[in-house]
Amino acid sequence: MVIELARFTVHPGAEEKLLAERPAMIEALRRRFPACLAAFLTQEEDGSWLDVLVWRGHAEAEEAARLVNTVPECREWFRHIEESGGLRHVVVKDSWVGGLT
Structure with missing residues (x-):
């Protein structure tokens, strides 16, 4: 497995649309690239974003x-x-998933 880390900032006032459009974007991404196993959109304390995709x-x-x-x-x-x-890719060398939903 590989984890993709994409750090970015969002245009002021665009956060609501970013979140609202996320499900359709991820669905289209997964249709085109079925090796995408999971996706997590995170926001850091400084307001920047980190998109984490598992491949x-x-x-x-x-x-x-x-x-x-x-x-x-x-x-x-x-x-x-x-x-x-x-954007960078890191190789998973060990993992524990637990009760992720």
Whole structure:
């Protein structure tokens, strides 16, 4: 498994739309890239955001990163992002999931 970490800030006043459009964007992403196993959108204490996606493998994560702008719902969702803090992939070496829902 690979975890994708994407840090960003949101245009002022766009947070509500960012959250409202998230389910449709994730659904479209998963249809196009079925190796996406989970997604968590988090907000940090400083107000910035960290999108955490779990992928089946590194090749699938890299392919999705290259082609994500070909998914209209993703491209539309990205318009709420003011500034990207970068994207990186980390390989899961050990995990414990527990009672995630």
